[in-house]
Amino acid sequence: QPFTSLLLVQTLVLMSVSCPLQEQSDDSSEEEAAGDTEMDFLRNLFSSTLGLGSADKVLDELTLEGVARYIQSGKCKNIICMVGAGISTSAGIPDFRSPGTGLYANLQKYNLPYPEAIFQIDYFKKHPEPFFALAKELYPGQFKPTVCHYFMKLLKDKGLLRRCYSQNIDTLERVAGLEGDDLIEAHGTFYTSHCVSFCCRKEYNLDWMKVKIFSDDIPRCDKCSSLVKPGRWISVSFYFSIDFPRCDLLIVMGTSLQVQPFAGLVSRVSKSCPRLLINMEKAGQADPLFGLMGFGGGMDFDSDKAYRDVAHISTCDDGCLALADLLGWKAELEELVKQEHARIDSQDKKEKASESKGAAAKASSASAAPEPKKEE
Ligand SMILES: [Zn+2]
Secondary structure (H helix, E strand, O other): OHHHHHHHHHHHHHHHHHHHHHHHHHHOOHHHHHHHHHHHHHHHHHHHHHOOOOOOOOOOOOOHHHHHHHHHOOOOOOEEEEEOHHHOHHHOOOOOOOOOOHHHHHHHOOOOOOHHHHHOHHHHHHOOHHHHHHHHHOOOOOOOOOHHHHHHHHHHHOOOEEEEEEOOOOOHHHHOOOOHHHEEEOOOOOOEEEEOOOOOOOEEEHHHHHHHHHOOOOOEOOOOOOEEEEOOOOOHHHHHHHHHHHOOEEEEEOOOOOOOOOHHHHHHOOOOOOEEEEEOOOOOEOOHHHHHHOOOOOEOOOOOOOOOEEEEEOOHHHHHHHHHHHHOOHHHHHHHHHHHHHHHHHHHHHHHHHHHHHHHHHHHOOOOOOOOOOOO
16 A cells, blocks of 8 residues: 555654654743644644544543543633534524424525525525525524523633634624634624625625615625625634644534534544534534545544544533533523523613614604615
């Protein structure tokens, strides 16, 4: 197998280069982070390609209890959460991929080639309608974050959350208190929107987008009349490269890990980094074919070689409550949910009151001319 031996030689060369770096990096400063990251990445790539068993076993037990003890040990400082639609179902938001929900039926009429096409920019540029139909259904402010969302807020408050990567567009992570760099919304966010034209990229705010969405207008740029899409234009892969090699614990919740680039991210953490899945079914397991070809790194919960992956099969809320309980945070989490839900309810009441006042004022002065529609 000449291919394998070539890789082996390359790996040995790499390792001899990386040794001095490794020795220095015991008390690694931020300046060394970039070099470290690159080495971690290469080491991971080659060790997974060659199946080198250099990975340390970090968890004393492949259970939720084992994960809790690891978090309490103080060695786990950078937790990354990857979350999908499953964390929002208990908020009342149906998964648009599930037949039988109103949302699914609603999107059927658009004849999507496959459900995830709704989030793909090439499809969006040709057919923006289904995205905005979904956006209207899921518009922020109509739902309350779940126990699982507040568990991530608790991780943040305790200084343990490196970042949350979300596939959802319901923005409940933000409502729960994740903000700025805490959060990467892989499919975009309503908070800022941009013109999709490469040479324009004009930015629009939440209020502007809200008016468009609720008037069933397809939002178009004032400047160049290209489509406007919720979301920011920073490269998500920039974050992958700085976050994943330095992750101490990956928590995957409410996603079946079937959509790229999300699905591939679980293999971007180091070989020794424990990975906890909280989901209604197992997901992300290694594809035997890809495994053979050296692109492995999928989850391994059950084989004799399993050493770091834990599957907790439950709803995301139950899983987070159970973990919080093991960490001694349960009362704190429940109190946070109670307080925040009460705050959102009272805010809703205030907003509704002022909206009906506003509507009455508008009705009495009904003179606002409709905005002229822009043609392509
Ligand atoms: Zn524009």
